[in-house]
Every structure is written in structure tokens, then in C-alpha cells.
Amino acid sequence: MALSASISAPTAYISCFASSNNSTLSSPPLLKNLRFPLFWPWQKVKMGPLTVSPMGFGTWAWGNQLLWGYQESMDSELQQVFNIAVKNGINLFDTADSYGTGKLNGQSEKLLGKFIREFEGNKQLQANIVIATKFAAYPWRLTPGQFVNACKSSLDRMQIEQIGIGQLHWSTANYAPLQERALWDGLVAMYDKGLVRAVGVSNYGPKQLLKIHDYLKARGVPLCSAQVQFSLLSMGKDQMEIKNICDSLGIRLISYSPLGLGMLTGKYSPSSLPSGPRGLLFRQILPGLEPLLNSLKEIAQKRRKTIPQVAINWCICKGTIPIPGVKSIKQAEENLGALGWKLTSDELLQLENGALESPQQMIQNIFQTR
Numbered sequence: 001m002a003l004s005a006s007i008s009a010p011t012a013y014i015s016c017f018a019s020s021n022n023s024t025l026s027s028p029p030l031l032k033n034l035r036f037p038l039f040w041p042w043q044k045v046k047m048g049p050l051t052v053s054p055m056g057f058g059t060w061a062w063g064n065q066l067l068w069g070y071q072e073s074m075d076s077e078l079q080q081v082f083n084i085a086v087k088n089g090i091n092l093f094d095t096a097d098s099y100g101t102g103k104l105n106g107q108s109e110k111l112l113g114k115f116i117r118e119f120e121g122n123k124q125l126q127a128n129i130v131i132a133t134k135f136a137a138y139p140w141r142l143t144p145g146q147f148v149n150a151c152k153s154s155l156d157r158m159q160i161e162q163i164g165i166g167q168l169h170w171s172t173a174n175y176a177p178l179q180e181r182a183l184w185d186g187l188v189a190m191y192d193k194g195l196v197r198a199v200g201v202s203n204y205g206p207k208q209l210l211k212i213h214d215y216l217k218a219r220g221v222p223l224c225s226a227q228v229q230f231s232l233l234s235m236g237k238d239q240m241e242i243k244n245i246c247d248s249l250g251i252r253l254i255s256y257s258p259l260g261l262g263m264l265t266g267k268y269s270p271s272s273l274p275s276g277p278r279g280l281l282f283r284q285i286l287p288g289l290e291p292l293l294n295s296l297k298e299i300a301q302k303r304r305k306t307i308p309q310v311a312i313n314w315c316i317c318k319g320t321i322p323i324p325g326v327k328s329i330k331q332a333e334e335n336l337g338a339l340g341w342k343l344t345s346d347e348l349l350q351l352e353n354g355a356l357e358s359p360q361q362m363i364q365n366i367f368q369t370r
Contacts, residue, residue, distance in 0.1 A: 043089075043339070045321065047252040048198040048224030050164055052130050054316055055339055056092030057085050057332070058256060058323040063100030063107025067277060070104070074327065075111065081332045082115040086125050088336055094227070094254070094323045096134035096169055097154050106157050109133060113158030130164035132225070132254070134202050137172050137183055147186025151195050165224055166196035168212075170203040170367040184215055191221050200225035200254070205370040206241040213249055223251050227323075229365050230255035232264060232292060232314055232355045233285075238370070247319065258315045258322035259308055263289065266297060266307035288360030295354030299347050305337060312338035314351055 044051045062078060064070050082093075093112055100107030112131060119126045135141075135150045151166055168187060172179045187199045201212055204226055213223045226246055230239055230253065246253040259265055261278055263286060270287050273279040296307045303310065308324070312335060315322035326332045343351070355361075 045252075047165075047321070048222055050130050050198060050224070051128075052092040052321065053090045053339075054321060055090065055312065055335070056094055056132070056254070056321060056323040057081075057090055057335070058325040059093060059095045059108045059112060060099055061325050061327045062095075062111050063104040065101045065104065069276070070101075070107075070327075077328060078111060079115050079118070080329055081326050082112075083119060083121065084329065084332050085326070085336075086119060086129065087121050090336070091125070091128045092130045092132065092164075092321065092323070094132045094134075094256070096136065097150060097157075098134070098136040098169065106153075109154055109157040113160060117159065131158065131160065132165035132167060132200065132227075133158075133163055134167040134169035134227075135186075136169045137179070139176065139179070141183065141186075142179060143182050144185035144189050147183050148189050148193070148195070150186075151190045155195065162194065163196045165198045165200045166190050167200040167202050167225070167227060168204075171201070171205075171208045171212075171369040173208050173369050184212060188216065188219050188221050198222070198224035200227060202227040202256075203365055203367040203369070204228070204242075205238055205368055206245055208369045209242060209245055209251075213251065223249070225252045225254050227254040227256055228368065229257050230315065230318075230320055230322075231258045231260050232296075232311055232351055233260035233289075233361055235352070235355060236361060238368075243318070243320070253320040255315045255318075255320040255322045258312050258324050260311075264293075264296065264308065264311040266293060266300075285360045289358050291357035292351070292354040295351050299343070299350065303341075305341075306334055308334055309338040310343070310351075313341065313343050314348065317343050317348055 043054055045054050061070060095108045095112055097106055097109060099109070116126065116129055133154050135147060135154070141147050141150060151163065155161070155163065166187065168183055172183065190196050191199050199216065199221060200223065201209065204212065209226055216223050226242065228239060228242055230243070234257070243253055261281065262268060262274060263282060268274060268282055268286060270283065273282045296310050300307045300310045312322050312324055316338070324335050326335060
């Protein structure tokens with residue numbers, strides 16, 4: 001499905017089937033004015049009972065003023081971002097009941113629900129949208145019933161009847177182990193009540209992932225997905241162990257922060273940092289990423305892709321579903337260009353060697369358990 005005439009598709013997207021070489025397909029003169037789809041919508045993957053696009057879009061920035069500078073004036077463009085994504089085959093959107101700062105808590109869910117209701121495109125595309133939302137393990141959510149109520153509140157904010165994937169946002173094993181069993185039972189209850197089509201977890205390390213998988217399985221509830229920080233900046237021992245566990249148990253790994261909060265975009269340098277808290281993190285890590293960024297740049301130039309497209313494609317080639325964040329039309333179009341092609345085995349090795357040669361890695365999320 002092509003974009004509307006007001007949005008031009010970058011030529012890099014036209015090389016969608018160039019999966020085994022470094023050349024880009026050129027268009028015959030008669031095809032120069034045709035609009036090519038940014039994403040080939042027949043490419044889908046299974047995630048438990050769901051069928052989803054091989055990449056989703058993350059909405060952490062929708063409502064977050066502290067890290068991402070959200071303002072309500074951005075809502076119109078965010079709606080265009082959503083429409084572009086859906087019209088081009090993206091049907092997986094990740095959110096959380098905690099996304100949105102201060103009085104804007106829950107804003108991401110509210111916006112997603114609004115955009116779904118107001119979508120004016122193909123109704124089948126609208127019906128196929130999968131919302132994966134995460135429920136925070138707040139200290140006052142102490143019983144299964146309270147966790148189910150959190151799910152119902154998310155349904156109310158989005159004004160939908162059923163959530164695609166209901167996810168436990170983080171484990172409390174490190175600081176409140178007695179609370180965790182109630183949260184697991186809450187996942188079971190919301191699944192049994194039909195409030196969610198599938199259940200998943202986020203920020204679970206290898207040991208806790210095995211525990212919750214077995215606990216849910218004993219109660220007839222399959223664990224559909226595990227969402228962790230996973231990228232060329234986050235491929236340490238724990239992350240790869242999580243990936244292996246997911247592969248062996250049929251759990252789909254969702255990789256958040258596939259661009260390392262923006263460090264793998266090629267847009268920043270030690271002398272040009274983002275504002276706010278991200279700038280402090282970038283100042284610490286960016287100087288040690290030169291080997292990796294050079295590898296990304298070299299492959300991107302040969303492929304006539306962008307650095308973010310190459311970094312996202314690496315996640316897809318590793319069998320994960322990346323959910324890069326989007327807050328502008330430009331980002332949406334660029335992210336879509338990560339689909340429809342595959343890095344070669346040599347290119348994957350080059351990137352991974354570049355990552356290993358880089359003295360810095362992304363700081364692991366403090367919410368992730370062992």
C-alpha cells in the first residue's frame with residue numbers, strides 16, 4: 001500500500017528485495033514516478049496466537065516530557081505517524097500504563113486509542129492492529145485483582161474491548177519478591193477473563209523468565225513474548241541468554257531501544273549531544289562506539305540505507321521484533337526502510353565484531369532482573 005501523494009518515499013526503500021548483495025535495484029524510467037510501498041505488508045510473523053509485522057513501533061515518547069520533550073501540539077503529527085505506519089503494514093504498537101510524565105500519565109495509551117478510533121483507512125488494517133501494553137508493578141498493586149483492574153483501566157483509556165498482549169512491565173523479584181506471585185496470578189486472571197489475547201513480560205532476566213514461563217504453563221497460559229533491551233549496544237551475556245531461552249521455548253523476543261536511545265542513529269557525536277538526561281548518558285558512552293558506528297556507516301553507504309535502518313535490520317535478522325520509538329513522520333518513514341531486505345551473514349558478523357571492538361556498551365536497564 002503506497003503512501004499518500006503528499007509524502008515522498010526515499011529512494012533507499014526501493015531496494016526492498018536486495019537481500020543477498022550490496023547493490024540497489026534501479027527503477028526503469030517509466031517507474032520513476034510510481035509510489036512504492038515502504039513496507040511489503042504480506043511479510044508477517046507469528047507471536048503466540050497473534051500475527052504481527054516483523055517490526056512494531058514504540059510509543060514511550062508519546063506523553064514523555066522529561067526524556068523526549070513531548071508537547072500536546074505534537075499530537076497531530078503523531079496521528080500522521082500512526083496512519084503512515086498502519087497504511088504500510090505495521091500493526092504492532094507497544095505502550096504502557098506508565099508512559100507519560102506527571103499529569104500526562106497514561107497519555108500514550110490515550111493517544112493510541114484515539115488514533116485507532118479515528119483511522120480512516122482500510123477497516124481490515126484497523127481491525128488487525130495489535131496493542132501490546134505493559135502494566136507497571138507499582139507497590140500498591142499487591143493482589144491479582146488490583147493487577148486486573150490495571151488492565152481494565154488501560155482498556156478504558158484506549159476505549160478498546162481487548163488488549164493484544166498484556167505485559168508485566170518489570171519483575172519485583174529484586175526488591176519485593178512476595179509481590180511477584182500476585183502479579184503473575186493477575187496475568188493469569190486477565191488472560192482467563194479474555195481481557196488480553198496473550199500475555200508477556202518485560203525486563204525479565206534469564207532466571208526469572210524461566211520461572212514465570214513454567215508458572216504460567218502450569219496454569220494453562222502460554223507466555224507469548226519477552227521484551228528486553230536488545231541491540232548492537234545491548235548484546236551482552238544476559239541478553240543473549242534471554243534470546244536463547246526465548247528461541248528454545250517458543251517465546252517471541254521483542255527488542256526495545258534497538259537504536260540505543262538514539263546512539264545508533266549516527267546523528268550525535270561527543271561534541272553534539274541531545275539535551276536533557278540522554279545527553280549525560282551519551283557523553284559517557286558515545287566516545288567508545290567508534291568501531292561500531294564505523295561499521296554501521298560503511299554498510300549503510302554500500303546498501304544505500306541509513307544507519308538506523310541497518311541497526312534495526314540487525315535486530316530483525318537476529319529473529320527479534322524491534323520496536324523503535326517514533327515521534328515524527330521522518331522517523332516513521334526511515335524506520336519503515338529497515339524492512340523488506342536482509343543483511344548478509346558477512347554483514348552481520350562485521351557489525352557484531354564492531355560492537356565487540358567498541359569498549360562501551362549500553363548501561364543495562366536497572367529494572368531488568370537476573
